[in-house]
Amino acid sequence: MKKVLLSLVIICLTACGFKPMFSGNTTDIYVHPISGINGIDLRNALRARFGGQHGPESEYSLQINLSTPNNQYKALEKTGDATWQEVSLTASYTLTHNGQVIATGTETAAESYVFVRYLVASNASYNNAIQNTIQVLAEKIGTRTIVETQKHSGITSDKN
Numbered sequence: 001m002k003k004v005l006l007s008l009v010i011i012c013l014t015a016c017g018f019k020p021m022f023s024g025n026t027t028d029i030y031v032h033p034i035s036g037i038n039g040i041d042l043r044n045a046l047r048a049r050f051g052g053q054h055g056p057e058s059e060y061s062l063q064i065n066l067s068t069p070n071n072q073y074k075a076l077e078k079t080g081d082a083t084w085q086e087v088s089l090t091a092s093y094t095l096t097h098n099g100q101v102i103a104t105g106t107e108t109a110a111e112s113y114v115f116v117r118y119l120v121a122s123n124a125s126y127n128n129a130i131q132n133t134i135q136v137l138a139e140k141i142g143t144r145t146i147v148e149t150q151k152h153s154g155i156t157s158d159k160n
Helices: 002-015 037-049 119-159
Strands: 029-031 060-066 070-076 082-097 100-114
Touching (some): 037 060
Parallel strands (some): 029 060
Antiparallel strands (some): 070 082
16 A cells, blocks of 8 residues: 555656756865865865765855854753753855856754763753754755755756
């Protein structure tokens, strides 16, 4: 029964003209180096999302400014000690095509984590929250960048 239902869904999606955003299109996007260890992780996540390493001569170029992590207390014990914190990162980006700006934006991602008295456990929890936040930022920026390159390539192909 599940196979029949899945087959029907696939047939309906192909009949309506649905086409996945990444199908058959290469994303020639160069991600400029981003300062800091979190910037390195964000750049690597974006490069993986865009299909590998592209050089400065790429058709599209993505410049990102990443803020330092912002910590905020979310829960306190009766003694005033923090037990739950949230870390957030904000990234502003500019996408250019052969030197011409085609999109700009700002994305923010946040992750909560448990803050305990044991230093090793607190550091592990914090680092995990940072990595999760970076992955969310990479997904948000990557998706918006892909959409903008698709829109831009559609505009330029219509002009030709």
